[in-house]
Amino acid sequence: xxxxxGLVLGVVIGLVVAPSVPEWAQPYLxxxxxxxxxxxxxxLRAFLDGIFNDKVFVVSFISNVLIAALIVxxxxxxxxxSQLSTGVVVVLGIRIFTNMAxxxxxxxxx
Amino acid sequence: xxxxxxxxxHPLDEGYEVASRAAGPDERPPSRFRPLPTIAxxxxxxxxxxxxxxxxxxxxxxxxxxxxxxxxxxTADDRLGQLRGQQSALAREVRALQASGLGAGGATALQRQxxxxxxxxxxxxxxxPGLKIVVDDAKDTSDEQGKVLDVDLQQLVNGLWVAGAEAxxxxxxxxTSLTAIRGAGTAITVDYSSLTRPYVxxxxxxxxxxxxxxxxxxxGQWMQYLASNFGVRMTPTPxxxxxxxxxxxxxxxxxxxVGER
Numbered sequence: 001x002x003x004x005x006g007l008v009l010g011v012v013i014g015l016v017v018a019p020s021v022p023e024w025a026q027p028y029l030x031x032x033x034x035x036x037x038x039x040x041x042x043x044l045r046a047f048l049d050g051i052f053n054d055k056v057f058v059v060s061f062i063s064n065v066l067i068a069a070l071i072v073x074x075x076x077x078x079x080x081x082s083q084l085s086t087g088v089v090v091v092l093g094i095r096i097f098t099n100m101a102x103x104x105x106x107x108x109x110x
Numbered sequence: 111x112x113x114x115x116x117x118x119x120h121p122l123d124e125g126y127e128v129a130s131r132a133a134g135p136d137e138r139p140p141s142r143f144r145p146l147p148t149i150a151x152x153x154x155x156x157x158x159x160x161x162x163x164x165x166x167x168x169x170x171x172x173x174x175x176x177x178x179x180x181x182x183x184x185t186a187d188d189r190l191g192q193l194r195g196q197q198s199a200l201a202r203e204v205r206a207l208q209a210s211g212l213g214a215g216g217a218t219a220l221q222r223q224x225x226x227x228x229x230x231x232x233x234x235x236x237x238x239p240g241l242k243i244v245v246d247d248a249k250d251t252s253d254e255q256g257k258v259l260d261v262d263l264q265q266l267v268n269g270l271w272v273a274g275a276e277a278x279x280x281x282x283x284x285x286t287s288l289t290a291i292r293g294a295g296t297a298i299t300v301d302y303s304s305l306t307r308p309y310v311x312x313x314x315x316x317x318x319x320x321x322x323x324x325x326x327x328x329x330g331q332w333m334q335y336l337a338s339n340f341g342v343r344m345t346p347t348p349x350x351x352x353x354x355x356x357x358x359x360x361x362x363x364x365x366x367x368v369g370e371r
Contacts, residue, residue: 006148007155014159021164033161036154042123043147049122051130058146060123061154091117098121 027076028069031088035068036061038092041099048106068092190303194359201358205234232286234356236277239317241270241324242349245333246308248341256340260293262333263300263309267291269329273320275313277354281305284357301357308343317348 021029039061046052068088075084205228212221228234245266248256267285270278278285283301285291290301297304313320324330324346336342 003148003151006150006152010152010155010157011159012155013152014156015163018163019160020167021160026164029157029161029164033157036157039123040151040154042121042126045122046126049126051126053126053129054146056123056125056129058150060125061150065157094114094117095121098118102121 027081027085028072031068031072031085032065034089034092034096035064038095038099039064041096041103045099045102045106048103064092198356198358201233228356231360232277232284232356233358233360236314236354236356237351238276238314238354239350240275240277240312240314240348240352240354241317241320241346242352243270243311243313243344243346244308245311246343248343250341253340256342258298258307258309258336258342260291260298262336262342263298263311264291265329265332266311267329269324269327269332270311270313270315270320272327272329273315273323275315275320277314279312279354281310282355284355286357286360288360289357312352312354314352314354317350321346321348 039057042060043052043057046057071088072081072085075081208224209221212218212224229236243266245258245263247258250256263280267278267280280291280300283289283303283305285300290299292299294304297306298309299305325334333342333344337344
């Protein structure tokens with residue numbers, strides 16, 4: 001419950017502060033968001049499975065965001081940035097959907 | 111496909127399973143306040159909000175850039191018009207000075223010859239009877255075929271020359287030996303200025319014979335065909351007095367008369 005409050009707090013802070021994202025970070029922001037969402041849904045599923053672990057969640061969150069941004073950065077340097085972004089979004093999207101399906105099964109038993 | 115299958119079957123970070131196995135099945139962490147996930151979730155929320163705000167901000171930014179570009183084009187256009195006007199004024203002044211100089215020297219024959227040449231080349235305003243033609247796209251703007259193209263104006267102007275026109279202007283741009291009518295993007299440019307419809311063509315000539323002779327030319331028939339098949343609008347009206355402005359910017363830099371040094 002407190003964790004959800006943390007999420008709300010983060011959104012509020014983001015909306016109130018509304019920092020302008022520096023030019024160089026703009027291409028990585030959407031990818032970082034998708035990676036963060038993946039970590040969140042993974043954590044939620046683990047919580048419902050009863051195997052949630054703080055450390056794993058935080059580490060997976062940070063590493064997901066960093067690696068996603070790093071892959072896109074590398075892709076940009078190699079000239080295949082948009083393709084790699086697509087790849088990252090596809091992989092994370094599949095994971096989010098599958099985790100969501102598991103969460104749905106937990107909550108609705110369907 | 112095994113990669114995708116693997117992805118579908120193990121969407122969860124393996125760390126969770128490993129950690130729970132290490133902790134043992136019966137030693138689930140008790141439900142208590144967990145600061146780390148809260149902070150991490152706060153970070154997620156922050157990221158989401160920032161991304162959304164960023165997206166929201168950059169949309170009007172694009173619109174603003176577009177508006178700025180349009181404004182810049184408009185100012186450049188204004189400046190072009192201004193400079194053209196200035197040039198015409200200066201040319202008029204030059205002509206006046208020339209006339210006074212030549213007149214004082216008693217070279218009236220030379221002055222008359224100059225006048226004749228200027229009239230013919232189209233560097234000075236010309237007036238006389240003639241034909242005014244207004245051409246416009248078809249009323250049904252969705253029909254691409256009803257749009258007036260550069261070729262259509264070229265054909266029309268050629269028809270007018272054939273019919274005996276002596277001076278022609280399109281939307282106030284005098285057609286000289288250096289004037290091009292061409293398409294640039296979706297606009298027709300005459301003398302390197304983009305035109306907006308409707309297109310008003312002034313042609314000086316015998317206003318009694320010009321309309322009929324124009325319709326017999328290839329250009330006239332071309333326009334008739336467009337008018338009757340694609341709805342392009344064309345209204346010719348004979349006028350007793352038309353003004354065809356001059357194009358004072360005409361100047362030859364490389365061409366020289368044969369035998370001239």
